[in-house]
Amino acid sequence: MNTRLMIAVSLILLSIALDIAPSVLLSNTGREAIVADLNMNIDAGALHFWDRVMAEASDDTVIILKINSYGGYLSVADEIVSKIIENNIECYTWIPPGAYAVSAAAMISLACNHIYMGTGSVIGDAIPIPSEPKVVEYVASRFRALAERLYGNNGTLISIAESMVREGRTLTAEEAIRLGFASKAEKIEDLENILGIKVVKTIEPGLWDGFVSLISLPVVSELLLSVGAMLILVEIFTTGFQGFAIAGVLLIILALYGMNLITPNIFALTLMLSGLVLLAIEMYNPGFGVFGLSGIVLLAIGLGYQIYITPPGLLTEPVYAIIGSAVFLAGFVGFIAFKALETLHRKRISLEQRILSSIGIAKTEIHETEAGVVHIVGEDWTAYSVKGSIPAGSKVRVVRIDGLKLYVERVEDQEEGQK
Structure with missing residues (x-):
């Protein structure tokens, strides 16, 4: 009898242990977090990078914003800060050992829930250029508002943040930690222990982010705009269609995208429409295949970029199946149309030669x-x-x-x- 009772009690305890084990394991691993490695200038490329980070993060994902940047454009920093606050993102700034978050990067640092710094890192020096009084006042008020949100009623820390704009003040990691402006964290593992999180992914700037940074430079975007307009004029004053107008429109769209005047979706759509126009030209007037090949390349780039900027959570298997079916159907119909037009073109030439x-x-x-x-x-x-x-x-x-x-x-x- 005692043996049967002991067996029953053992089974009950084992069942309870199996039930609570997953929850204990889950609590030990902590919440999921991703590291966004903002190791670049604060420009259109950084904005594109941050949009990609937000697209990959779920609502309850913690973001560790790893910053190593000399800053950049105020308008881009403003937009990134607005997206962090408006979307109520739980993010923590981490300036790793030897890194820097100055100018516009310092402003983004203040938008997160807390700042962590490693040995030898610095933050501050946010005097705007040009230092016009109206611009300085705006940036100083922006820093003050972010500091009030981050530090509450701590007037000392709020004044330090504002002095970064008005006086170009810079804090080393040791100074920031001593004043309570930041906390110490030498490596990712420190942040995992402090915040009770588990980093599952690190997102770094890609080739496209770097390309967008390049075309966002004023000298580059203005050059693209000028050359694009010139190519359109050449097309207008040249007898027959030479394709210069298509290239000109693409350069202008690229320049406007670099200036952050059109959205990524519009940019992708423009690439695909330009590709379709080139394919139509090739089918109507078959030649060496330059227009057709260029059209296929633009279509592929446009579709690939549209998939690239779409949040991964939305790209389910049915969506991929629809995309694949649409591409196959478009290719099949395009091939049939090309062959039909090619046959008609041959017949027309043959009749002309006979007459x-x-x-x-x-x-x-x-x-x-x-x-x-x-x-x-x-x-x-x-x-x-x-x-x-x-x-x-x-x-x-x-x-x-x-x-x-x-x-x-x-x-x-x-x-x-x-x-």
Whole structure:
């Protein structure tokens, strides 16, 4: 009897242990966190990078904003700060050992829930350039408001933050920690222990972020804008379509994207539409395939970039299946249309070659300004004379074709000219 009781109690205890084990394990691992490595200038590339970080983070994900930046543009810092606050993101600034968060980067640092610094790191020096009174006042008030949000009623720390703008004050890690402006953290593991989190991913700036940073430089974006406008003018004053206008529009769109005047979605859509236009040109007027190949490349870049900027959580298996099916269907239809147009183009060339230089009979009198009718290669055609009047019944030769109109000369006249 005692043996059976002991077995029953053991089974009950084992069941309870199995039930609570997962929760204990979960509590030990802590909340999930991602590290956003902001090791770049604060420009359009940094804004694109931050949008990508936000897209990959779920609502309850903690973000460790690892900063190593000399700063950049006030407008971009303003936008990043607004996105942090408006979306109520739980983020913590970490300036690792030897790193720096100055100017616009210092402003972003103040937007997070707390600042952590490693040995040898610095923060501050946020005097705006140009240092016009209105600009200084605005930036100082922005720093003061962020410091009030971060430090509450601590007037000393608020004044320190404001002095970074008005006086260019800079704090070392030791000074910031002693004053209570920041806390010490030498490595990621320190932050995991302090905050009770578990870092599951580190997001670093990619090639596209660097490219956007490059085209966001005023000298580069203005150059792209100027060259794009020039190419459009060249297209306007050049006989026939040469493709300069397409290249010009793409450069202008690229410049506007670098200036942060159009959204990434509009940029991706423009790339894909430009690709479709180039493919249509190639199908309508087959040549060496330059337009067609360029169109395919632009379509691929546009679609790939649209997928790149879409939050991963939205890219489910059904979405990928729809994208794959759409690409296959578009490719199949495009191939059929290309072959059909190619066949029609060959037929049109073949008919022109048969008619050109052919000899027929004028069924009516033909004049230079008044059309007549000629019978050539078994059909009646509208025709004009290229020289003088041609009586009905005369032999004529086709010298030029303009659509469905033929321009002919009298064979006897030509033979007399040769004699």
